[in-house]
Structures are given as structure tokens and as C-alpha cells.
Amino acid sequence: xxxxxxxxxxxxxxxxxxxxxxxxxxxxxxxxxxxxxxxxxxxxxxxxxxxxxxxxxxxxxxxxxxxxxxxxxxxxxxxxxxxxxxxxxxxxxxxxxxxxxxxxxxxxxxxxx
Amino acid sequence: xxxxxxxxxxxxxxxxxxxxxxxxxxxxxxxxxxxxxxxxxxxxxxxxxxxxxxxxxxxxxxxxxxxxxxxxxxxxxxxxxxxxxxxxxxxxxxxxxxxxxxxxxxxxxxxxx
Numbered sequence: 001x002x003x004x005x006x007x008x009x010x011x012x013x014x015x016x017x018x019x020x021x022x023x024x025x026x027x028x029x030x031x032x033x034x035x036x037x038x039x040x041x042x043x044x045x046x047x048x049x050x051x052x053x054x055x056x057x058x059x060x061x062x063x064x065x066x067x068x069x070x071x072x073x074x075x076x077x078x079x080x081x082x083x084x085x086x087x088x089x090x091x092x093x094x095x096x097x098x099x100x101x102x103x104x105x106x107x108x109x110x111x112x113x
Numbered sequence: 114x115x116x117x118x119x120x121x122x123x124x125x126x127x128x129x130x131x132x133x134x135x136x137x138x139x140x141x142x143x144x145x146x147x148x149x150x151x152x153x154x155x156x157x158x159x160x161x162x163x164x165x166x167x168x169x170x171x172x173x174x175x176x177x178x179x180x181x182x183x184x185x186x187x188x189x190x191x192x193x194x195x196x197x198x199x200x201x202x203x204x205x206x207x208x209x210x211x212x213x214x215x216x217x218x219x220x221x222x223x224x225x226x
Contacts (some may be wrong), residue, residue: 004156042202042216043157058213090156101147102214104156 001026004105006091012111013081020110021076023091031094032074033058033102034066036087043090047072081112117121123221132193132221136186136203145206147214148177148188152199160188190222198224 007022025032030051035043035058045058049054049068063085065077074093078085088109126132138146144165149157152207163170163177163186176189186203200221204214 040218042204042218043214043215045213048213059215092156101159101162103159104149105157107154 003027004091004093004103005095006089006105006108009106010109012113013078014113015082017081017112018079019081020078021089021091022073023075023105023112024073025093025103027069027070027093027095027103029095029103030071030097031100032068033092033094034035034064034074034076035090035092036085037107038087044052045060046076046089053086081110083112086110086112092104122218123223125223125225126193127139128193128195128224128226130193132188132190132197132224134188134190134201134203134222136188136217138184138186138203138205140205140207141181142177142185143207146177146179146186147204149202149216150197150199151202151205151219155167157202191222193222195226196225198222 033048034046037043044060046060046064047058047066049055052071055066055068067075074103088107090107091105092099094102138221147162148160150160151157161172161175161177163179168179174191178187200219202216204216206214212214
């Protein structure tokens with residue numbers, strides 16, 4: 001099993017460009033999450049999907065949209081990238097939305113110029 | 114405001130010593146806590162979790178202690194090894210915030226041979 005996979009690993013964008021970060025998990029998990037991690041800070045939740053067909057805002061949703069394409073895949077879209085969105089983005093999944101550990105992908109390092 | 118935080122941003126130990134990493138939380142409604150380890154360039158990796166109805170839980174070389182009276186969480190690593198060098202995060206789930214973990218800032222653990 002690959003666990004949680006993310007593409008791309010690195011990306012450089014110019015201000016105003018758009019892009020989609022892809023995430024997939026092969027553990028048959030119901031819940032999936034997108035976090036961002038900035039230097040000196042812990043992870044902050046952007047959006048999450050408790051189950052297929054549902055999505056909800058997290059702590060820092062502004063400037064992002066998500067799509068739960070199916071049970072395996074959860075994508076994060078930046079419609080008009082801003083320098084403040086320079087960060088490392090992590091996708092995670094968990095069996096359910098309750099007291100279950102979250103498994104993280106390797107991350108996407110995004111730089112917006 | 115409500116937060117999960119760490120007392121020490123860095124911790125340096127000698128190989129073979131025991132390490133203790135601390136975490137404070139402010140919300141008495143928090144009912145689930147997780148410790149994650151993050152190595153450079155990788156996603157967080159689950160170490161151990163504990164529910165609020167417990168005060169101690171042990172894993173392989175790790176022990177998590179929960180003191181609800183003072184809202185304090187600690188991670189003890191026995192016989193610390195160079196491979197334990199990483200950033201350690203505590204995370205909490207608050208009551209009915211289904212699956213939404215709130216992360217602390219992290220502690221950098223450096224193990225010297």
C-alpha cells in the first residue's frame with residue numbers, strides 16, 4: 001500500500017496563477033484533510049471531508065477550494081495564487097472523523113512569487 | 114484564546130538519555146490527543162495517542178502522560194537515539210469537532226551521538 005500520495009512534490013507559481021494539488025489514499029479511509037504548514041508553526045487545517053460527498057471549512061479556508069472526487073481522492077485548488085499561500089501543503093486521511101489517527105502524505109512545497 | 118502549545122521549542126539530549134517533550138492545552142473539552150514526529154522533508158508520522166479517559170499510555174520506547182487537572186500532555190522517549198531527531202507535534206481534538214485536529218507549534222529534538 002502506498003498510503004497517502006500527493007502530487008506534485010514541488011511547484012512554483014506566479015501571483016494570480018491557478019493550480020490544483022492532488023491527493024489520493026489507498027487505505028479505504030472515509031475522511032480526508034488538507035493542511036498547510038508555515039515555518040515556526042504547526043499544521044493548520046484548510047478543508048476537510050468527513051466522508052465522500054461532503055466537504056467543510058477548516059481554520060484557514062480563504063483562497064482555496066476542494067473537491068472530494070471519490071472516496072480515494074481529495075484535491076485542493078488555488079484559483080488565484082497569492083504570495084501568502086507560499087507554504088508546504090499536507091494531505092491526510094483517517095478511517096473516520098472521530099478518534100482515529102490521521103495518516104499524512106509527503107507534502108507539496110508551493111512557492112508563489 | 115484556545116490553543117495547544119509547547120513549553121520548549123528545542124530540546125538537545127545525548128544518545129541513550131530519556132527525552133521529555135511537553136505540551137499545554139487550554140480547552141477542557143479536548144478529548145483526544147496525538148503526538149506526531151516529523152522528519153525533515155517528510156509528512157508527520159503518528160507516534161502515539163491518548164484519550165481523555167486515560168492518564169497514561171505506553172508504546173514502544175514512548176509513553177504519553179495526560180494531566181487533565183493542569184491541562185498538560187507530555188511525551189517521554191526512552192533511550193533516545195539519533196534517529197529520534199525530528200520535530201515533535203502534539204495535536205488535540207476538541208469535543209465534537211469531528212476529526213479536526215489542532216496542532217501545537219512543535220519542538221525540535223536533537224539527539225547527539
